[in-house]
Amino acid sequence: MLSKSEKLQSTLKDLVPSTLTSSTVPPSLGEVDYVIVGGGLTGCVIASRLSQHDPNLQVLLVEAGIDASSDPLTKDIGGAFALAGSDLDYNYKTSPQANTNDRVHTATAGKVLGGGSILNYGLWLRGDARDYGQWAKLVGDERWSYQGLLPYFKKSENHVKAKQAPEHRGSDGPIRITSVFESDPKRRYGLREPVKAAWEEMGLQENPRGDCGSIQGICESLENWDEGKRQPSNLAYCLKNVRVLTSAVVHKIIITNDPDGNLRASNVVLADGRQIQARKEIILSAGTIKTPQILMLSGIGPAGLLSGQGIPVVKDNAEVGNNYFDHFALFQTWKLRNPEKGFSTGGPGWDEPAFSKGLPFDWTVNEGIPSSLLRSAMRMDAANGKMNDESLMDPAKAFVETMVLYSPVGAPVPVDGSYIATSTMLLVPTSRGSLQIVSSSPEDPPRMDPNFYDTKVDRTALIHGVRRVLGALLQTTSGNEYVEREEAPEGMPSLSADSSDAEIDARIRMAGVSHAHAAGTAAMGKVVDSHLRVLGIAGLRVADASVLPVAIGGHPQATLYGLAEQAAEMILQDR
Numbered sequence: 001m002l003s004k005s006e007k008l009q010s011t012l013k014d015l016v017p018s019t020l021t022s023s024t025v026p027p028s029l030g031e032v033d034y035v036i037v038g039g040g041l042t043g044c045v046i047a048s049r050l051s052q053h054d055p056n057l058q059v060l061l062v063e064a065g066i067d068a069s070s071d072p073l074t075k076d077i078g079g080a081f082a083l084a085g086s087d088l089d090y091n092y093k094t095s096p097q098a099n100t101n102d103r104v105h106t107a108t109a110g111k112v113l114g115g116g117s118i119l120n121y122g123l124w125l126r127g128d129a130r131d132y133g134q135w136a137k138l139v140g141d142e143r144w145s146y147q148g149l150l151p152y153f154k155k156s157e158n159h160v161k162a163k164q165a166p167e168h169r170g171s172d173g174p175i176r177i178t179s180v181f182e183s184d185p186k187r188r189y190g191l192r193e194p195v196k197a198a199w200e201e202m203g204l205q206e207n208p209r210g211d212c213g214s215i216q217g218i219c220e221s222l223e224n225w226d227e228g229k230r231q232p233s234n235l236a237y238c239l240k241n242v243r244v245l246t247s248a249v250v251h252k253i254i255i256t257n258d259p260d261g262n263l264r265a266s267n268v269v270l271a272d273g274r275q276i277q278a279r280k281e282i283i284l285s286a287g288t289i290k291t292p293q294i295l296m297l298s299g300i301g302p303a304g305l306l307s308g309q310g311i312p313v314v315k316d317n318a319e320v321g322n323n324y325f326d327h328f329a330l331f332q333t334w335k336l337r338n339p340e341k342g343f344s345t346g347g348p349g350w351d352e353p354a355f356s357k358g359l360p361f362d363w364t365v366n367e368g369i370p371s372s373l374l375r376s377a378m379r380m381d382a383a384n385g386k387m388n389d390e391s392l393m394d395p396a397k398a399f400v401e402t403m404v405l406y407s408p409v410g411a412p413v414p415v416d417g418s419y420i421a422t423s424t425m426l427l428v429p430t431s432r433g434s435l436q437i438v439s440s441s442p443e444d445p446p447r448m449d450p451n452f453y454d455t456k457v458d459r460t461a462l463i464h465g466v467r468r469v470l471g472a473l474l475q476t477t478s479g480n481e482y483v484e485r486e487e488a489p490e491g492m493p494s495l496s497a498d499s500s501d502a503e504i505d506a507r508i509r510m511a512g513v514s515h516a517h518a519a520g521t522a523a524m525g526k527v528v529d530s531h532l533r534v535l536g537i538a539g540l541r542v543a544d545a546s547v548l549p550v551a552i553g554g555h556p557q558a559t560l561y562g563l564a565e566q567a568a569e570m571i572l573q574d575r
Contacts, residue, residue, distance in 0.1 A: 029245075029274055029276040031058075031277040032058040032059065032060045032243075032276060032277075033057045033058045033278070034050055034057065034281055034282075034283065034571070035060050035268045035276050035278040035282045036061045036062065036282075037253075037283065037285065037294065038063065038064075038544065039061045039063030039113045039115065039234065039244060039246070040063075040114065040233070040286070041557060041560050041561070042115075042233075042563065043233075043543075043544075043564075044114065044117075044232075044233035044237050044239065045233055045561060045565060046567055047059050047061045047239060048238050048239055048242065049237075049564075049569075050242075050568060051239070051242045053568075053572055059241070060243050060276060061242050061243070062250060062270075063112075063244065063246045064250070064290075065088060065110070065111035065112035065113060065246065066113065066246050067112075067113040067234070067244070067246050068112050068114075068118065069113070069234070071088075075229055076225075076228055077122065077225065077357070078356065080122075081410070084106075084119065088112040089108050089109065090109040090445070091109075092109060092448060093105070093448070094448045094450055095449045097449075099431075099451070099454050100453060100508075100509050100510075101510055105450070105452070105514055106514075107289065107326075107450075107518060109290075109516075109518075110287075113246055115233070116516075116556075116557065117232040117234075117236075117557060118230070120555075120557060122225045122359070123222070123223055124177050124223055124224045124557065125211070125221075125222065125364060125553075125554035125558060126213075126215070126554050127215070127427075127554040128215045128216075128396075130391070130394055131551070131552045132145050132146040132552065134391050134550050135550050138525060139529075141530035143566065144524070149559075149563070149566065150168065152561075152565035152566040153170065153558065153565075154168070154171075154173065156170065156174065156175050156558075156565055157169060157170030157173040157175055158170065158172060158173050158174065158175060158177065159171060160177060160179070160182055161179070161182075165212055168211065168212040168213065169212075174231075174236040174238075175231055175236050175561065176224065176231065178223065180220070180222075180362050183223070183225065183227075183354075183357050183358060184354040186353075187352075187354040187357055189355070189360060189361075189406050190342060190343045191362075191420070191482065192362040194479070194482055195363055195404045195478075196362070197478035198472045198473065198476045198478040199218050199365055200218070201478055202468065202471055202472050204218050204365065204367070205218065206218045206220075207219050208220065214396065215366045215398050215554065216366050217365070217366065219363065219364045219365070219366065220363065220364075221364045221403070223358045223359070224557070227357065228356065228358065248270055248271075249270060250269070250294055250442065251269045251270060251271045251294075251297060251442045252269050252294060252299075252442070253268060253269070253282055253294065253295075254266050254267040254269060254298075255298060255299060255314045255537060258538065263315065263537050264539045264540075265278070265534075265537055265538070266278065266539070271442050271443065280575055281541060283540075283542075284540070284541065284544070285542070285543050285544045286544065287544050287546065288519050288520070289435065289445075289446065292321045292435055292446075292521040292546060293437055294442070295320050295522065295542075296311070296321065297311065297437065299313055300534065302317070302321070302436075303318075305436055309437060309438075311440050314537075315534075315535075315536045315537060319526035320527050321437075321521050322434050322521070322523070323432055323434075323521060323526070324432060324520055325431065325432055325518070325519060325520045325551050326429065326450050326514045326515070326518045327425050327426055327427070327517040327555075328425070328453055328458065328462070328513075328515070329426065329462075329513060330423075330462065330507065330512050331422065332466075332469070332486055333408050333413060333487040334419060334421065334473060334483050334485070334486055335484045336417070336418055336420060336482060336483060337483065337484045339416065339417040343406060343417065343482065344360075344408070344417045344418065344420050345360060345406060345407035345417070346414070346415040346417045346418075347417020348417065350417070361403050363403070363404065364402075366401050366427065367398060367400050367402070367468060368397055368400075369399050369400070369460065369461050370464070374392065374393065374457065374460065376460075377457045377460040377461075378392065381430070381455050381456050386454070387430045387457065389430070392428070392430075398553055399426065399428060399464075400424060400425065400427060400468070401425045401427050402422060402425075402469050403423045404420060404473075405421045405422065405423065406420050407421060408420065408421050409421045411487070413487060419487060420483075422473070424462065424466050424468075424469055425515055426461055426465075427551070428550075428551040428552075429458050430455045430457045430551075431451050431452060431453060431454035432520075433450040433451030433452075433454075434449050434451070434521075435448050435521050450514065452512065453508065453512060459505060459508075462508055462512070463501050463508070466504050470486070470496065474497050492506075492511075517555065518545065519545040520545075520549065520551075521546045524547045525549050527546075528541065528542050531570055531574070541567070541571070543567035544560070545560060
């Protein structure tokens with residue numbers, strides 16, 4: 001006679017395709033070896049690697065959203081702009097932010113198999129080695145340094161320039177990486193050389209190895225569009241031997257006492273009450289917002305908050321939901337002098353298909369800030385008890401990223417070749433916020449307070465970054481030849497190179513937004529250990545952006561693929 005587990009496996013094996021929905025599975029889901037909660041970027045990687053290592057392992061990947069692989073909007077860059085705010089996006093809202101004129105911000109997060117790798121814009125930008133070094137030092141584990149993560153970065157990559165730097169770039173991974181310039185010989189944007197020349201006039205130099213540990217300078221932009229097509233984690237990583245349960249909202253993790261009296265995660269409970277037992281481990285990869293919510297709903301978090309919501313406290317940990325940070329940024333729109341020359345989206349020549357194989361831009365510019373400005377800001381923050389991190393004084397530390405986009409990207413202006421846009425983003429924000437559940441229901445979004453733009457260091461860095469782009473586009477010979485002026489949002493004055501810090505600050509407070517790179521809410525060293533194991537709970541790990549203890553420059557997906565690759569190896573080593 002078959003056991004319950006054998007019956008479950010027989011049932012699952014007979015189902016084709018391998019992706020299940022919550023309505024096509026048995027009332028009780030029985031046992032598997034590993035349950036991975038969250039079928040986003042990291043969850044798909046971990047599930048794939050576990051099953052590839054040992055096809056006999058029973059791995060179940062549970063995703064709250066649908067499998068949208070057949071949706072044409074998930075295929076290319078054009079669809080990316082339509083997905084934010086769609087049914088594939090949790091579309092969270094923050095609490096009113098005091099430092100941005102009490103505005104409520106949107107926090108985009110993928111509610112779909114593939115997660116953020118379905119919604120993002122395909123930029124492949126690692127952080128600086130110094131950022132990873134701070135991470136490793138903080139948790140006392142060199143596996144999270146740049147050199148420690150490097151084998152896992154490479155493992156994910158099939159880099160078009162791997163031969164030029166084989167010690168830094170991977171050549172046989174599942175994700176194809178290319179520069180914008182090398183993606184297609186017909187993808188030649190008219191502002192490529194003028195933009196580069198403008199930054200050179202500002203004193204910067206090209207950095208041809210910006211993905212090799214040092215990101216300062218003018219860096220060729222990299223992307224993971226493959227011939228203009230998206231490479232989401234659920235398709236790039238083979239899930240053939242993984243059973244995927246979609247449209248299944250997780251409520252909580254059941255924690256029990258093992259025979260030795262230690263707390264151990266045993267079951268995953270879905271919102272409809274059904275349960276899945278994990279013989280080996282449960283891995284939370286539900287993302288920066290959902291992961292701490294699930295921990296708290298499971299009784300792991302601040303005791304007072306949990307008790308107030310009627311949740312029995314299993315493990316009191318006041319740090320769950322804290323350390324929330326995000327890459328805060330200012331987008332600006334710029335009027336071009338000669339729109340008839342086809343320098344921007346909608347202008348002459350933009351019907352060339354190669355121009356739509358990714359975001360229309362060429363360069364990612366990363367800069368520090370003058371030490372005198374930084375030291376003064378740090379003293380003020382230290383005096384106010386906000387932060388005091390001497391590692392920020394490293395002269396090679398990159399604080400601000402700027403991209404010039406050959407499109408107005410959503411600004412309320414005509415898309416007729418007349419406008420371009422810039423993004424000026426904090427790479428290593430020092431402001432910290434928090435996240436708290438508001439009820440015992442998994443369906444109620446948590447209260448999110450990212451506390452954007454709160455420290456003097458963040459304000460100093462972003463104001464300086466905006467001043468630099470004003471100088472590059474309006475004051476240099478190369479920039480001023482093509483750019484006429486900044487196009488201000490309605491009701492605000494245009495900024496110029498002569499604008500005061502107060503005027504730039506007012507614009508940031510009025511118009512600054514998140515780049516949807518939230519992280520840190522289950523921080524390593526405070527919520528999980530350096531093996532990604534939840535402190536005090538056996539059989540439970542977290543492997544997503546929530547574990548980042550410090551801000552990492554660049555854009556998160558390159559870092560998260562490396563994190564997930566290393567997480568899978570750790571899990572296999574410990575089984």
